[in-house]
Amino acid sequence: MARLVGYAWGVLLFNIIVILLGALVRATGSGAGCGRSWPTCDGAVVPELEGATAIEFTHRGASAIALVLVAVLAILVWRNTAKGHRARTGAVLSMVAIVGEALIGAMIVLAEWVADDVSLARAVSVPLHLVNTLFLLAALALTIFWLSGGGKLDMRARPGVTRAVVAGGAALVLIAATGAITALADTLFPKGGGVDLSAEAHFLSRLRVVHPVLAVFASATGWWAASRSDGGRTWTADLLFVLVGLMLVTGAVNVALGVPVWMQLVHLALADTLWVAYVLTSAGALQTSPATASRLSPSR
Secondary structure: OHHHHHHHHHHHHHHHHHHHHHHHHHHOOOOOOOOOOOOOEOOEOOOOOOHHHHHHHHHHHHHHHHHHHHHHHHHHHHHHOOOOOHHHHHHHHHHHHHHHHHHHHHHHHHOOOOOOOOOHHHHHHHHHHHHHHHHHHHHHHHHHHHHOOOOOEOOOOOHHHHHHHHHHHHHHHHHHHHHHHHHHHHHHOOOOOOOOOOOOOOHHHHHHHHHHHHHHHHHHHHHHHHHOOOOOOOHHHHHHHHHHHHHHHHHHHHHHOOOOHHHHHHHHHHHHHHHHHHHHHHHHHHEOOOOOHHHHOOOO
16 A cells, blocks of 8 residues: 555646646746647647647646556555545546646637737636636545545544635635636736736736735735644644745745746645645645645655
């Protein structure tokens, strides 16, 4: 089982890398690198790899590998666990989420909501894609949690903790969705991270102000929710405290530097790690038999 847990951690890490590649596609305006063609790239299985085409094709290739890795994880979980094991639920949800990622990506490409498109449809599709991505990471994290001996999650046993977990999770999803919109605005209307609230500004540009305001609230909620975790301070709870602080710092630095692509990727990587830590911490707080969350470390 230890090897399977290690493999599951590897699948989770690889999916975070795929997410970062997707952000690179958006930040460099390479979404149209393969034209209005999916799953092929400009009608070719392997196109000439240069410029935007190379970036977009690399992301598609990595996404395909991620799909296979999640499918293999689901098969291994099914073969190595007994009927009714909760990890099976996590594996199935992971498959649903990764297929959803592929379908949403295909829709965005075929509808041409890429490159310089500033439509409302694109503004909706970007946070939608992001929310499904969080669902995927949460499903993979819970699979790891249950493979590591995590107990059943009981939302009714401790209502106060449940409310804290739900409130914190909702805040993090909302902050991530507005962050995705802000990142899109930074790409389409570069202002070095500035906010344009004038009447002439595009609505995406005006929405930039929402993200930092919500970030403060989400940070406070996350700190509070982590402190409510059962079984004392776990490594995931400690990591959560650190990550919330790093998110605030890197967000400010990102704006100060004029939102360079590399800093956007750092900020996103921390956001994904924060979400995984939050899911694991919340699972540890809600399980019926605590004290297993500390065994989740990939090094064990």
